[in-house]
Amino acid sequence: MKYAEIQWRDSQPFSPDYEDIYYSSTGGREESEYVFLQHNHLVSRWQAMVAGEHFVIAETGFGTGLNFVLTMKAWAEQARPEAVLHYITIEKHPVSPEDIKRVAANWPELAETYEELLAVYPLPVEGEHCRALLGGRVQLHLVFADVIDALESRELQVDAWYLDGFGPDKNADLWSDQVFRLIEKNSGQGATLSTYTAAGFVRRGLQAAGFEVSKVKGHGKKREMITAVLNHKRPMQSTAPWYELEKINYQHKQAVIIGAGLAGLTTAWSLVQRGWQVSLVEKHKNIAEEASGNPAGLLMPRLSIDNKTDAQFYTTALLYAAYCLDRLQHNDTEQFWFHEGVYSIFKAGKAEKLINRHGYAKQFIDILQQHDLKNYIEDKDATVSFFPEAGWASPKGICESLLRACGASLRLINQNVTDIRQIDNQWQALDERGQGIASAEVLIIANGVGANQFDTVSWLPVSSVRGQITEIAASKSSVALNKALSFDAYVTPEYKGKHYAGATYRVNDDNAQLTQEEQDETVSHLEQCLPGVFATPTRLKGRVGFRPVSDDMTPIVGIMPDKEAFTEDYKELHHGRPNTQYPSAKYLSGLYINAAHGSRGICSSFLSAEILAAMIVNEPLPVSKNIADYLSPARFLMRKLKRGELLS
Ligand SMILES: Cc1cc2nc3c(=O)[nH]c(=O)nc-3n(C[C@H](O)[C@H](O)[C@H](O)COP(=O)(O)OP(=O)(O)OC[C@H]3O[C@@H](n4cnc5c(N)ncnc54)[C@H](O)[C@@H]3O)c2cc1C
Numbered sequence: 122m123k124y125a126e127i128q129w130r131d132s133q134p135f136s137p138d139y140e141d142i143y144y145s146s147t148g149g150r151e152e153s154e155y156v157f158l159q160h161n162h163l164v165s166r167w168q169a170m171v172a173g174e175h176f177v178i179a180e181t182g183f184g185t186g187l188n189f190v191l192t193m194k195a196w197a198e199q200a201r202p203e204a205v206l207h208y209i210t211i212e213k214h215p216v217s218p219e220d221i222k223r224v225a226a227n228w229p230e231l232a233e234t235y236e237e238l239l240a241v242y243p244l245p246v247e248g249e250h251c252r253a254l255l256g257g258r259v260q261l262h263l264v265f266a267d268v269i270d271a272l273e274s275r276e277l278q279v280d281a282w283y284l285d286g287f288g289p290d291k292n293a294d295l296w297s298d299q300v301f302r303l304i305e306k307n308s309g310q311g312a313t314l315s316t317y318t319a320a321g322f323v324r325r326g327l328q329a330a331g332f333e334v335s336k337v338k339g340h341g342k343k344r345e346m347i348t349a350v351l352n353h354k355r356p357m358q359s360t361a362p363w364y365e366l367e368k369i370n371y372q373h374k375q376a377v378i379i380g381a382g383l384a385g386l387t388t389a390w391s392l393v394q395r396g397w398q399v400s401l402v403e404k405h406k407n408i409a410e411e412a413s414g415n416p417a418g419l420l421m422p423r424l425s426i427d428n429k430t431d432a433q434f435y436t437t438a439l440l441y442a443a444y445c446l447d448r449l450q451h452n453d454t455e456q457f458w459f460h461e462g463v464y465s466i467f468k469a470g471k472a473e474k475l476i477n478r479h480g481y482a483k484q485f486i487d488i489l490q491q492h493d494l495k496n497y498i499e500d501k502d503a504t505v506s507f508f509p510e511a512g513w514a515s516p517k518g519i520c521e522s523l524l525r526a527c528g529a530s531l532r533l534i535n536q537n538v539t540d541i542r543q544i545d546n547q548w549q550a551l552d553e554r555g556q557g558i559a560s561a562e563v564l565i566i567a568n569g570v571g572a573n574q575f576d577t578v579s580w581l582p583v584s585s586v587r588g589q590i591t592e593i594a595a596s597k598s599s600v601a602l603n604k605a606l607s608f609d610a611y612v613t614p615e616y617k618g619k620h621y622a623g624a625t626y627r628v629n630d631d632n633a634q635l636t637q638e639e640q641d642e643t644v645s646h647l648e649q650c651l652p653g654v655f656a657t658p659t660r661l662k663g664r665v666g667f668r669p670v671s672d673d674m675t676p677i678v679g680i681m682p683d684k685e686a687f688t689e690d691y692k693e694l695h696h697g698r699p700n701t702q703y704p705s706a707k708y709l710s711g712l713y714i715n716a717a718h719g720s721r722g723i724c725s726s727f728l729s730a731e732i733l734a735a736m737i738v739n740e741p742l743p744v745s746k747n748i749a750d751y752l753s754p755a756r757f758l759m760r761k762l763k764r765g766e767l768l769s
Pocket residue numbers: 379380381382383384385402403404405408409410411412413414415417418419420421516536537538539567568569570571587588589590611623624625664665666667668669715716717718719720721722723724725
């Protein structure tokens with residue numbers, strides 16, 4: 122993805138590609154307010170909201186963010202202070218922050234709101250970027266994607282739509298019948314819609330999609346515009362009923378989480394920010410004693426060339442994690458996060474392939490044609506690249522900061538959970554004597570390599586992979602490496618006289634002691650990549666940890682399926698009956714999992730936690746439904762059922 126090209130005409134942005142303006146050159150602000158805010162009757166609807174409700178606006182064409190900024194300002198002034206607005210906006214050609222700044226200069230009265238937006242505005246990377254504004258009262262979901270891809274892969278319940286593409290004659294793909302059908306699919310009952318155009322085919326397309334359409338007076342000198350309402354939402358037939366998520370309304374905002382590592386603590390933080398109380402049960406005396414106890418690790422994404430869903434999850438997860446870490450670090454006095462970027466060395470051709478395949482912007486990954494590192498690295502054909510939004514962190518420090526950020530909303534209980542059970546809608550975590558440790562309607566399994574230790578979830582394919590990191594004393598030559606480096610291993614830059622390098626990868630190995638063999642392996646990797654730069658450690662020093670991994674090497678995030686019901690309801694699946702003939706999935710109400718973050722937990726855990734929290738409180742997800750399904754624990758059952766391997 123790259124930023125939209127903008128031409129400036131009297132301080133007004135113009136798109137040479139679409140040959141159209143972003144907003145009306147006369148009274149842009151007034152027109153936006155008139156068309157979108159007034160004609161969706163937002164203020165009166167917001168004021169009629171009852172406690173606990175949220176409001177969802179979706180927009181086709183974020184552009185310069187004018188509609189968003191006006192809506193956020195109106196929300197700040199007119200909505201109940203505890204209510205949350207989800208603003209989902211789709212944009213295929215993101216406008217650069219510099220251009221948005223230039224637009225903002227037209228409206229000094231909006232400067233503060235624009236500034237808040239610009240402070241969290243993401244890089245032009247395909248996928249959804251969620252950012253909290255106005256102290257969490259506004260959740261912006263910026264979906265950088267084509268409108269059809271974005272709406273096809275979502276299951277939203279939108280309350281009000283802003284249709285704000287370029288003129289229908291210039292931007293046909295934003296105004297097609299397919300888009301109108303997808304708008305209906307993603308609408309809640311009673312959804313309203315408005316747009317500045319009165320084009321006949323737009324009116325007819327919306328009517329065909331089920332909307333009741335009216336023509337009303339347009340803004341200023343414009344004769345007409347369109348408003349519409351969806352009074353009769355048609356029932357949808359899911360093509361993957363096994364991933365259909367029933368809306369569950371929990372009575373109390375209380376959860377039990379098992380495991381105080383990155384997965385458990387990020388989940389706790391996501392829930393606490395939504396006003397929940399969390400009981401966090403940890404078997405060790407301190408938090409982050411297992412995989413998340415390392416002194417250092419890299420925030421880097423996994424970048425698959427062929428698996429687009431995987432690459433999109435990890436790239437948006439990286440940007441989301443960096444954004445969360447910045448916020449945490451900003452409010453903390455202990456330093457645990459180094460947002461300095463990461464150099465990455467790829468074998469010849471690989472970085473270029475990744476960039477071509479996914480269209481990564483150079484703000485996300487930049488190939489450095491000339492760089493000092495080139496003088497040091499052994500493989501002269503390799504590509505040196507730079508990920509500016511990546512960095513390195515102390516996972517233990519992150520966990521401690523998360524604990525502080527949760528404050529009094531989190532109660533830490535140091536006990537070993539040996540089983541879980543549900544009685545009268547309450548999930549209980551039990552000790553070895555069968556006594557309850559903590560209970561709530563919602564229980565989240567986030568206990569790393571122990572994720573499948575409880576009977577109810579023993580079928581989950583989770584195992585552990587041993588890893589060792591090595592501490593290396595900084596030397597005269599090694600301090601020249603001013604940022605973390607990732608190659609087929611990684612090394613952090615000098616901090617307090619040390620580097621950390623890692624990590625080895627050993628399956629079926631439960632040895633918790635450091636080994637010389639693995640330390641030598643790490644040192645030799647470093648030596649091969651950067652000969653003569655690092656001193657060889659004179660003694661064994663480092664840390665051993667066990668990565669929680671699933672058998673498809675992907676995190677497991679979501680509500681737990683009812684295995685017996687799945688096995689019965691979908692037993693015919695391998696015979697090939699149409700998917701729509703199967704009943705909706707049955708999940709275990711209140712039981713969730715956030716686990717198997719493998720070698721990338723710093724990257725994946727923050728976004729996973731948000732996915733889970735959004736599911737629990739019935740908010741729009743912060744990712745596409747494709748990604749949510751990709752992470753779902755039900756995937757393992759579905760694979761077996763499709764192969765006819767799981768028989769009741
Ligand atoms: C050597 C090594 C290097 C790594 N390097 C990186 C890196 O550079 N970048 C990166 O992103 N990731 C890295 N990782 C991966 C990352 O550390 C993990 O993905 C992440 O820490 C997993 O977090 P978690 O919360 O799922 O698991 P854990 O941190 O293991 O947390 C699980 C918690 O649950 C507790 N628990 C378990 N069972 C019970 C029970 N029955 N009752 C109560 N409590 C229980 C445990 O004590 C533990 O505190 C590395 C991992 C290792 C091992």
